[in-house]
Amino acid sequence: MSIETRAFTPFQDQKPGTSGLRKRTSEFRRPHYLESFVQAVFLADPPPPGATLVVGGDGRFFSPEAAEITARIALANGYARVVIGQDALFSTPAVSEAIRRLGAWGGVILSASHNAGGPDGDFGVKYNTRTGGPAPQAMGDRIHEITQSLDRYSLVEGLPLDLSRLGARALGSGGVEIVDPVGPYLDLLETLFDFDAIRGLFQGGFRFAFDAMNAVTGPYAVELFERRLGAPAGTVLRGEPLPDFGGEPPDPHLDHLHHLTTRMWSSHPLDLAAASDGDGDRNMILAPGRMVSPGDSLAVIAANADCLPAFADRLPITAARSMPTSRALDRVSQANGTPRVETPTGWKWFATLLEAGRIQLCGEESFGTGSDHVREKDGLWAVLCWLNILAARRQSAEALLKAHWETFGRDHYQRLDVDGLDPAQAEAMITALAATDAETLRARDPSVESVTVLDYVDPVSGDRMADAGVRISLSDDARITYRLSGTGSSGAALRVYIERYAPPGRALHADPVQLLAPLAATALTLVDLARFTGRTGPTSIS
Template identity: 50%
Template sequence: MIQTVSTQPFTDQKPGTSGLRKKVRIFAQPHYAENFVQSVFDSLDGFAGQTLVVGGDGRYLNREVIQIVLKMAAANGFGRVLVGQGGILSTPAASHLIRASGAFGGLVLSASHNPGGPDEDFGIKYNIGNGGPAPEKVTDAIIERTLSIESYKILDAPDMDLDTIGTATLGGMTVDVVDPVAAYADLMESLFDFAAIRAKIAGGFTLAFDSMSAVTGPYAVEIFEKRLGAPQGTVMNGTPLPDFGHHHPDPNLVHAKQLYDRMMAPDAPDFGAASDGDGDRNLIIGRHCYVTPSDSLAVLAANAHLAPGYAAGLKGIARSMPTSGAADRVAEKLGVPLYETPTGWKFFGNLLDAGMATICGEESAGTGSDHVREKDGIWAVLLWLNILAVRGESVAAIMADHWATYGRNYYARHDYEAIAKDKADALMAALRASLDSLPGTTNSGGTIKSADDFAYTDPTDQSVSRNQGVRILFTDGSRVVFRLSGTGTEGATLRVYLERYVDTDGDLGMATGDALAPLIAAAQDVADIAGYTGMDEPSVIT
């Protein structure tokens, strides 16, 4: 029986660039998850009888909210739901399933790289029929609805069995519990030369993949160990756990230190990689050679033609504004367009749908292509493995050759986390107020050429996105970017992006910290970070 339950709005349900993320205790409040799901459904038209994809990264509260979603989808008129076995679907696998099944859209239950557990984070985002995150016109409608909702519809029914693959009914709706891994693994095998990678591994090439006790464990075991023949144990932390085994499943040098230490050891494997909570981010480390996400994007774009799925070449490359300009030089050499977008994968989705770009990437360890409409951690790892198999060189050798060809963008991101929001907002307001007076001034970073607040006009629909980050550009091509992140659940995170370009005839072997030291000091001078935040150093450096 369909129940109509009276409710009152919550005023804190505005989704960010990757959906609604809050602490578990917030989502566990009566009506909280229901209100948001109903607000999503109320903001959509034409889904009666259509298919909805549902799954998540297995974090704490995942199963409970999936049961709510299933009962509400049935009550609201969906005809069919595809749900990953055990409630599991990595974000890229969910995107693929939406696209492959012709679904109306999907609800992805994840807080991505944020920690999980009863005292940690949970999230929900809506993906549209192209498999990508909802555009702003949809999220704006959702926000508006959350502030006026008075009731939600839910089926009064027992919980569904999520662990047995097969078909069942819920009210008048069909529920298909599907293998969350197989279709995605098949897609990867269609894009990459698995035979070449298998042969390289059989020849003694060693690798380590850290799933960080998150969603990619089953995917990695199936692909790396079973299909590619890597030894059992190649996948580290391969069992998804609701609290991620107390890991913070963010594949950076702080939270993936176990992998980093292993890759820097004398007996390190040839190649190391990690993925995050929901499987859309990646970390790449060769033996004794860390690869920044910005450099990884550039190398993948420059060598993508070595993989069968990209042998025809690239239509274009897209990167988020804070990502280094390394990919720009690759695009120039390839003779393809380079698009600089705001942060958020939905901006890439428009370009991919329009056939204007093939490979996209963000400095925050997200890389992907037109095979889905989300960033894809395992995809990036497989493209690296395909390149290594064909070129027969080490990661370090490939990086050295790339810098010798294109020059080197020394790059780092400094995160100042859990800042009081009023302090973070005041810092950004002061920066914006100073923009007109900065050009022509000199500090430790050099002479400032220009300063602006990045705005983007989408070439596919001419929509404009403003206030996307403050850019300080120096006469030598260096830059510092300041931006507040929308992916946390408490306080604010200030991200400071530092970039210095050195041409092919310059010093390409400096330590990154040494190369960027003048810009680090300049960022402090320009923004008075310590004064506003009370922090003398960043929480995380990547």
């Protein structure tokens, strides 16, 4: 077996976004495109002798081919061993666990998260470092810089790999090992929760369902809920990973969870329901007749950390949230006497704080929640938190939420998405908003109090995120946060996050949609959406 070097014309469009590089699948299948980015990753973070790389993803179309290409380039660039999840499957939190357990130099995750899959869908590549967390900002910039002039890559030739068969085989001067991606990760989760208490919950007739959305968490969830925890067969819905996710985006959004919403809004709902996304790092929690907002879910976990064995001997824990996430966590942190920690969107900003021991729990606005057990957000971990807390408190999900709001108040919260925008128009819109002072905006809405352009410097790495978003504070303890998303594969997406706080005893159980409707209209007026983009409303609301 020999190493072959192939030449190509450098690509100019390989700048990583919030979570790696995401493009249409057809783009990644162009000659040399995937290879260029992967080669740049290994040049940006060259492995030491004897290094191990972990590879896997969410099982979307093109994953097996991409996993083999990645392994061959890794072995040609100094890696001694490449560990690949069976059938190229590996959830994002499980990759983080494997990197840390194996002492690997890094990991390549083949996923576009919640984006649609299939030949006409999206594909993505993300690099995680030896901490198990996403590559920091500086490394992402370095990868992009390399791609601008990179004109050749090297790979090991040889017979095709059988990714379905467990075991190791030699390839070039190193080797490839196909491993079980599920068991070791679930073994870790079992050390963090009271599985006996959760089993007792199911034995007592607790009615629960988990929608894996035909994505990577299916095999994990069946083994976890139905086998290890004893939930009834059929608890896991859409549990078979499919290359196109069954024709729907693997996005834990109410619009894509008809299996759950029908049951949770029925006259006889389940006690709890949950879902995860394509690569297993996001989650959605549903109580009867109610979606739990990401900020509320994070705050409830923080407020009930004493119920979770992983945190029991190190209370009070310090938790962090991303800037657009609601301030529900801030109320809990203030009550616990712990610091208020806020980061930009993107798990890499949490990862450095987790690695330095500055936080133990964190969450973001797009249904990502996690802790210091790995360096990624973790959908199944978040669901287990809820199950463990309900088992310990002996309360229903609805009673738990109401008790939380009666103690801390409620941050009514909503996200408005405007997708498929022209990038230049979107940038001009946000730039104009950032340059507008509060006095000028008060001409459009007199409740405006301040305008802040969000800027962040990582206290551990020193990496900076300038212009991370624009926040407008309004009277009556309301705020609006605007940012352009970096997780799409084409066009630009405007994310608008609106929230209004209700203190204990005031509007705690109001319908957020009705309560926030005036604020939603204000948000679109202040950003001047119609003038810059021609749009008059959001694409979706969650």
